[in-house]
Amino acid sequence: MRRRLVLGIALALAGLVSVGLAALTITYFVSVMPVVVRSPVEFAVGADSVAVIDNVNKTRASVNAKIIPLALWVSSDALRIRNVNDTVLEVRLRCLGVGDPQNVIRSVKLYLVFNATSEALAVELGNGGLIVKGESDWFGMGVGAEFGVKVETEGRDGAVEGAQAVLNLGVEVRPG
Amino acid sequence: MRRLTRKSLRVGKYSVPTLALLAVIVGSVAAAAYVVLSFTATLTVAANPKVAFVEWATSAKKNTFDYAVNIFPSVKTVDENSTYGVWNWDTAAHTAYLRIVGITNSANIQRVYLKVHDGVSTVVSVEWLSGEALPQAWTMFTAAASKKYAVWVEVTGASGAAVGSSSVVSVEMKVEAP
Numbered sequence: 123m124r125r126r127l128v129l130g131i132a133l134a135l136a137g138l139v140s141v142g143l144a145a146l147t148i149t150y151f152v153s154v155m156p157v158v159v160r161s162p163v164e165f166a167v168g169a170d171s172v173a174v175i176d177n178v179n180k181t182r183a184s185v186n187a188k189i190i191p192l193a194l195w196v197s198s199d200a201l202r203i204r205n206v207n208d209t210v211l212e213v214r215l216r217c218l219g220v221g222d223p224q225n226v227i228r229s230v231k232l233y234l235v236f237n238a239t240s241e242a243l244a245v246e247l248g249n250g251g252l253i254v255k256g257e258s259d260w261f262g263m264g265v266g267a268e269f270g271v272k273v274e275t276e277g278r279d280g281a282v283e284g285a286q287a288v289l290n291l292g293v294e295v296r297p298g
Numbered sequence: 299m300r301r302l303t304r305k306s307l308r309v310g311k312y313s314v315p316t317l318a319l320l321a322v323i324v325g326s327v328a329a330a331a332y333v334v335l336s337f338t339a340t341l342t343v344a345a346n347p348k349v350a351f352v353e354w355a356t357s358a359k360k361n362t363f364d365y366a367v368n369i370f371p372s373v374k375t376v377d378e379n380s381t382y383g384v385w386n387w388d389t390a391a392h393t394a395y396l397r398i399v400g401i402t403n404s405a406n407i408q409r410v411y412l413k414v415h416d417g418v419s420t421v422v423s424v425e426w427l428s429g430e431a432l433p434q435a436w437t438m439f440t441a442a443a444s445k446k447y448a449v450w451v452e453v454t455g456a457s458g459a460a461v462g463s464s465s466v467v468s469v470e471m472k473v474e475a476p
Contacts, residue, residue: 182336185337187342291336293335294332
């Protein structure tokens with residue numbers, strides 16, 4: 123009889139504790155409502171006509187570069203990046219990935235070009251696509267300003283004609 | 299600053315330091331204001347640019363070549379048609395450029411003279427004389443369609459050139475619309 127009483131009290135206490143714990147669980151509701159806005163920067167095709175803008179929003183682009191064994195291939199105006207925001211921005215170029223399955227790269231350099239006399243090395247790859255410099259510094263970009271992207275490639279000796287390598291690059295933008 | 303660190307705000311029944319609350323708010327704003335756009339660069343291997351070097355012995359196009367020659371103190375050595383030439387193998391003319399970018403052990407050399415010619419006329423030449431700056435500016439020329447040119451090399455050794463030592467003359471050719 124006494125054991126039954128103890129067991130009954132213990133079960134009642136356990137029930138009370140579990141109800142108390144359940145009561146401590148509170149759910150808060152937060153709404154996240156993405157609104158489509160214009161990108162702060164947009165791509166434009168450079169004078170060398172080696173780039174293609176991939177979408178109507180001008181936020182994706184492809185550069186079709188050549189790479190020649192033991193020779194430099196240079197496009198000094200491959201792609202342009204425009205500040206279409208009404209504020210000063212900061213921009214940097216970053217290598218997000220390299221695919222060189224056929225080992226064609228001897229070196230690749232990408233520069234941010236600010237004007238006719240000023241440019242900065244942003245990304246550099248060495249033999250086989252090894253990342254030597256993965257990202258540039260942050261550079262201030264005034265309202266309406268336009269930066270160019272210069273691409274310089276050099277192929278490895280013996281690279282087979284038609285073989286391809288692909289670089290994925292990010293343009294990172296933050297308020298200036 | 300001291301007032302900020304001491305002052306607290308009441309949020310419900312809790313008291314939160316003002317500075318900590320401000321840090322959280324500023325951090326949230328900064329983290330949100332960040333955009334990454336991406337683009338791809340596809341590199342496709344092309345064997346040779348439209349204007350390349352040509353190895354006379356094999357008629358093979360080359361993107362680079364090494365040329366070795368013995369020079370003698372105070373003597374001009376001339377090779378009117380070196381083992382490699384310049385070949386525009388395209389059906390259209392191309393603008394190209396030539397320059398000397400570097401000379402090692404330049405004390406061994408009195409003069410370097412290079413010219414690209416077709417046997418009749420010179421299309422471009424570059425020259426370096428001891429004591430002068432290197433001609434690193436590009437000198438332009440037009441390579442006519444489907445035409446091969448010879449490369450003339452003249453090197454004069456300095457009077458005090460050290461026997462057995464070597465110098466390397468680095469030459470670059472730039473080609474537009476390759």
